Amino acid sequence: MRFLNGRLGFCATVLILFMASPRNLYSQSPFFPTSTITGRVIDRVTQQALIGVKVIVLGTGYKGFTDDNGYFTIERVIPGVYHLRFSTRGFTTEFKSDVVAASGRSVFLQVELEEIKNPVRTIASPSSYFFFDPMAVSRVLQFDFEEVRRSAGALEDPERFLAGLPGIQPLIDSRIEAIVRGSSPVENVVYVDDFELALPEHFGLQGFSGGLLGMYNLNQVRGMRIRTGGFSARYGNRLSSVLELNMREGNINNVEGTLGINSNAVGAALGGPAGASANWLLSVRRSYLDLAGGPKREKPKPRYWDLLGKLHWNVDYRNTITLIALAGLDAIDYSRSDGEYLIPSLLIDRARNLQDQYLVGGRWVSNFGRKWRIDISASVTRGEYALTIQDSTGRKLREVNAFEKEVTVRGESYLQVSSRFFLRSGLEFKPVEFRNTLEWVGDTSGFGNPLSAINADVKENSLKFAIYSEGEFFPFSNLLLKAGLRIDHFAYLDEFTLSPRAGIRWRLWPNLTLIGSAARLFQNPPYPWLSSDPANKKLHSMYADVATGGVEYLVVPDWKFTAEVYAKEYRNYLVSVEEPTMMYNSLGLEGGFFYGGKAVNAGVGYARGIDVSIEKKLSSGYYGLLSYAFTKTRFKALAGGWAPGTFDHTHAVTLTGGVQLSRSWTLSARWQFATGRPYTPFDAKASIAARRGVFQRGKFMASRYPEYHRLDVRIDLRLNFHGWDIVAFAELRNLYNRKNVYSYVWDARENELREIDHLPFFPVFGFSTEF
Structure with missing residues (x-):
């Protein structure tokens, strides 16, 4: 009985630790599904690839860097909804919300950063979760795939989604x-x-x-x-x-x-x-x-x-x-x-x-x-x-x-x-x-x-x-x-x-x-x-x-x-x-x-x-x-x-x-x-x-x-x-x-x-x- 109680106590301890720190155990365990977040980071004005951009999944220990073609890959991510930050020296810092990591597919993001030494930078809004077009002189609305997919009334159709937008x-x-x-x-x-x-x-x-x-x-x-x-x-x-x-x-x-x-x-x-x-x-x-x-x-x-x-x-x-x-x-x-x-x-x-x-x-x-x-x-x-x-x-x-x-x-x-x-x-x-x-x-x-x-x-x-x-x-x-x-x-x-x-x-x-x-x-x-x-x-x-x-x-x-x-x-x-x-x-x-x-x-x-x-x-x-x-x-x-x-x-x-x-x-x-x-x-x-x-x-x-x-x-x-x-x-x-x-x-x-x-x-x- 003492042996059984010990086993039960051990299992209970492991379960408590798992629930208290799910990301650490989840990402290390072969028994649970994981996902991959990939993407490409480019210059907003020139559209060229940016090398060495640091990508951080906020609230976690996940991070990565872009390669010579501007691509990055972050593997073994616990499935869930995340927010990412993109930063590199000489460019604006940008955020991405609604990033859904799922075990069945990788997430691909395309992110645009703006060069700070460029005069365009000074008319930009501070870093935020919103899309910003520095050359737009009238209203531009942007929405990502996940924002459209989960929207009530849109029936997963981009143009039907428009009916809920301003004007x-x-x-x-x-x-x-x-x-x-x-x-x-x-x-x-x-x-x-x-x-x-x-x-x-x-x-x-x-x-x-x-x-x-x-x-x-x-x-x-x-x-x-x-x-x-x-x-x-x-x-x-x-x-x-x-x-x-x-x-x-x-x-x-x-x-x-x-x-x-x-x-x-x-x-x-x-x-x-x-x-x-x-x-x-x-x-x-x-x-x-x-x-x-x-x-x-x-x-x-x-x-x-x-x-x-x-x-x-x-x-x-x-x-x-x-x-x-x-x-x-x-x-x-x-x-x-x-x-x-x-x-x-x-x-x-x-x-x-x-x-x-x-x-x-x-x-x-x-x-x-x-x-x-x-x-x-x-x-x-x-x-x-x-x-x-x-x-x-x-x-x-x-x-x-x-x-x-x-x-x-x-x-x-x-x-x-x-x-x-x-x-x-x-x-x-x-x-x-x-x-x-x-x-x-x-x-x-x-x-x-x-x-x-x-x-x-x-x-x-x-x-x-x-x-x-x-x-x-x-x-x-x-x-x-x-x-x-x-x-x-x-x-x-x-x-x-x-x-x-x-x-x-x-x-x-x-x-x-x-x-x-x-x-x-x-x-x-x-x-x-x-x-x-x-x-x-x-x-x-x-x-x-x-x-x-x-x-x-x-x-x-x-x-x-x-x-x-x-x-x-x-x-x-x-x-x-x-x-x-x-x-x-x-x-x-x-x-x-x-x-x-x-x-x-x-x-x-x-x-x-x-x-x-x-x-x-x-x-x-x-x-x-x-x-x-x-x-x-x-x-x-x-x-x-x-x-x-x-x-x-x-x-x-x-x-x-x-x-x-x-x-x-x-x-x-x-x-x-x-x-x-x-x-x-x-x-x-x-x-x-x-x-x-x-x-x-x-x-x-x-x-x-x-x-x-x-x-x-x-x-x-x-x-x-x-x-x-x-x-x-x-x-x-x-x-x-x-x-x-x-x-x-x-x-x-x-x-x-x-x-x-x-x-x-x-x-x-x-x-x-x-x-």
Whole structure:
């Protein structure tokens, strides 16, 4: 008995010591899983690798140093959530939060440090957990993979995650249509690893940046940046925002993989080294709802595939080459059932949509010393789009067959002319080809205007060309002045556009910075509208004059307050001649099917507002973001006078946050509120008499939908095993089952007003395994 008691006492002592000092025993024991943290540290300005940077995992004894190519590796790390510090002599010290070490895969981080002797350093914010772009003169938001993945309401989709950010509201729960500062989904652009992607979502609409869900697996996304103000001269052909998605690289040491399933798709990914200085990544996903079987005439079941491939090669200390391929294949076939119509106002009985999109690109970045960098890239994007819509008699209401192809070759130089002056210059050459076959039956609008039938078959080859230059000057150590000019040419419209840009960044105190920008931004008319009428070849590009001013205040290293005011003046906006109240930026989900016909550049408008937010990074067990946005938009077409914009939400509040309950459990939530959008009410008597929707005269955009608000709650679980792990989540969307109204339509079959709602309460589950 004494022997047994001794054994029990010994075991109890070991257990107590283990629990009291888990990291030491955990990292030394072969019986417990461990992880590896890897990454690369580069110069923020020159993008060259930094050697000898010290990397410390805060609160532990883990540390490492970067090698000759800027890479570091920290092995045998206990699985968990960590915060890292990066420091070296002559450069700023940076922090990284939300670094999740898991046994199934290594963590790869890309970190940028700034040279202290450079004048840029003096306008930088103190070391913190927040992303800082020393050359940004308007608001830039950056989020890493883990911040997006764990976010309630995002469903692990980077673009759906945008709806919770300052100044950005969703259009409809079931789709991804970001409304940036009261603008429109047609005014946004998405770049993947610096390559423009025309249709970045599955089941997107021509001319729109949104869709049903993202065309990429979140597990392959390293991070994202969203620019919502007067962005750099290197970006063109959009009026509101630029979203940059950066794909991660493959593991440089060994092959790793991921298998996962969520509410609508299954996916797999592999990545690993390719020789001593290269790595590769491959990801594929497929929807599975169409495999569930069931009656043919039931709710539509989208079918899609997407594929991502990437190869990254560090040729030497100065040169890197990146190759990327992205593809998406979509199909959906809707047939009416149970007396329900896809669009009740038109008695649509069947709709079929097929679309394919491909992107293939290559990029070479070379540094000539520490003062000059060149960036040369070439890519091909190709998309095919087919849509057929039939009414209850089998008659085709709309038929679209479209093809778009753009070949983009871009060269850019970034030169440090002196210690106080930097110059970015670039050239972009883009041959384009588009074909549109459009067959639309004639109709009558809700205002009683006759809409002519459209029968167009257009095939065009044209050229887009751009040249830009931008200077960054530091007259004083705490002041950045920025000015640039972009010149675009679109041969099809036979026009040149000049887009000046200017900005200022002034650091008043170590933790307080003022920013301001002004720009004229242009956007070409979409290919389908250009094709729908011969007269549209005389159209011009739309433009907006944008001005922003803001303040960034770092309260403490993990708390930041930001506020920015903005004003936009729209000119030359496309307006339909036959439906004189309809502008291109007023189109939403339904309008994407039907816009076209003769148009003129007669639309004008403005947007004014303010975005305010306070954010807390996950550095002490919890994180959060509280944002408020006020927006006022007014537009004037050919008729209807000045009226609120279709996406004028006026007031919007978002509160999102979460807590790290333990190494394994994370709880998060997001609550959103927005003032109802404006709409034009129906004239009930006239609609009943005509058996179709007829709008009230003199009431254009005079009413508003009820306020929108909802709560999403999510819980994540991570289990670590030897060489692999499991990540599972459960999310309760619209937890208190708020009945949010999306729109009112006139049901032509029942001859009555009908309410279309956003999604009700529903749970979502998913899990993945990493090995």
